Amino acid sequence: MVTDPYFQEEHREFRMFVRSFIQEEVAPFINEWEEAGEFPLELLERMGELGLLGLRYPKELGGQEADYFKVIIFAEELNKCGAGGFPMAIAVQTDMATPPIYKFGTVYHHEKFLTPSIKGKKLASLGISEPNHGSDVSSIQTRAVRDGDEWVINGTKMYITNGPRADFVTLVTRTSDAPGYKGISLFLVETNRPGFSISRKLDKVGMRSSDTAELIFDNVRVPNENLLGEEGKGFYQLMWQLQSERMIASGAAIGLMDYCCSHAKEYIYKNGFKSDHTKIGQLMEIASEIEVCREMVYSIAYRYANGEVPSKEISMVKLTTAQSAHTIAGQVLELIGEDAADWEHPIQRIWRDSRLNRIGAGTDEVMKEIVAKEIGL
Incomplete structure (x- = not known):
């Protein structure tokens, strides 16, 4: 039996819980929300009721006191919904705008801003x-x-x-x-x-x-x-939260890549290409790249969860996963062909959405500058 160094049964159960929520209450409506240019705020309150907006925060503030790997799991599964926009909006709520409030805020800040955000009462x-x-x-x-x-x-x-x-x-x-x-x-x-x-x-x-x-x-x-x-x-308060934000962005990129890979696999099976060595070879290269990125995310998340702040490695994994997500979305689009270029097809949407991964939470260029300084250049 292979022992998973990062996940226990509670993590697997949590993954399936989030996946079920996404499949039932998010994915079926993504096209509608994309057309509207926004998601319904009722869903924010629903996520608050399910405890999904305060995973990392203390229970006395309405949070779940979950460990860091549940936060990573949430980012992964949320980004398998068929779009990058809705997950990004939620990530701003959970991992960008509110962490400084928890870390540096007063009781007044917690009561007026943080707890209502955790409950989905405030955006x-x-x-x-x-x-x-x-x-x-x-x-x-x-x-x-x-x-x-x-x-x-x-x-x-x-x-x-x-x-x-x-x-x-x-x-x-x-x-x-x-x-x-x-x-x-x-x-x-x-x-x-x-x-x-x-x-x-x-x-x-x-x-x-x-x-x-x-x-x-x-x-x-x-x-x-x-x-x-x-x-x-x-600025220092921002830099504190940016490291975790970049880890969350890396987990999100894994979710986007998994989503693309599953669509490529489905396309090959449904269209009888299991003997097409070219397409199978393309898919195997994609799957291999995803696994390399995944292990990199998990290993650095483990260090972060245990009190380290390895800024060089965090910048590396953010850069690598962001680039890979966009590249793989383009590769899957090409593998599937013109059907994937249709405006209603989710892969072209992921290809469009994933470009922002290389800008938000620090551009590719900023990540490279950080790594260069860390290695003494």
């Missing part, structure tokens, strides 16, 4: 990118100025997932003229505050089942208690 978004600034967080221009017991925020945020319907934004701002990262702070900004507006909802080539917006902050006032963590330490 969260993360405001980093701007029209002229993306990967270089130190250059952001959105500004928060102290005015007594309040902060006045002005600026624009771009490409914000969940932005059109978010209840609040975990917002990255500049609070001083200190150079580089030293003047960055985080705020929790409710979207019903005067001065907040949605400039436009973006019509994207991919990730269409998640809604994305340009957000405007025009003299938006928030109380000092909405400052998250320590003033001027926002």
Whole structure:
């Protein structure tokens, strides 16, 4: 009997639970949500009821206190739904906008923002990118100025997932003229505050089942208690959560690759190509690449779960899985042929959606820069 070094029976049961939920309550409706450009918010509350939005958080905050491999499993299975957009929207809720609230927030922050997000009562978004600034967080221009017991925020945020319907934004701002990262702070900004507006909802080539917006902050006032963590330490708070976010993105890429591989296998069997050595050879190469990526994700996730933060290896696995997911989606599209290019076919959708994996949570170029520094170049 082969012993699995990472997963126990509870992990396998959890995987099957999530898979069943995806097959019954998500996958049948993906085409509808892609057409609408958003998923129904009722599903967010449903996921909260099932305990899927707070896997890593303490039970007293509404979470499940699950181990890190359940978080990875969730990312994998969610990305087998037939699209990348809906899983990305959920990942913003669970692994991008809320972790800093848990780590650096007060009881007030937990009660007002985190617990409602875990329960699916509030939709969260993360405001980093701007029209002229993306990967270089130190250059952001959105500004928060102290005015007594309040902060006045002005600026624009771009490409914000969940932005059109978010209840609040975990917002990255500049609070001083200190150079580089030293003047960055985080705020929790409710979207019903005067001065907040949605400039436009973006019509994207991919990730269409998640809604994305340009957000405007025009003299938006928030109380000092909405400052998250320590003033001027926002960049370091972001970097803390980015490592886990990159691991989650890597797990998500495994799910996308598995989904593509299963479609390629189904195509070969249904069309009588089991004796076609060319197609079988293509599929075996795809399957081999997926397994190499999978083992890399699991081994680094194990180290992360046990207290290490191996930034070099995390950057490597994020880069490798993102590139492989997009490449494999294209290979499966070619293997299946013109049917897979039809607008209703899920593989062309995965091919479109997976391109963002190489941009979000750090572009390929940023990952390469990190690795280069880590190996002494």
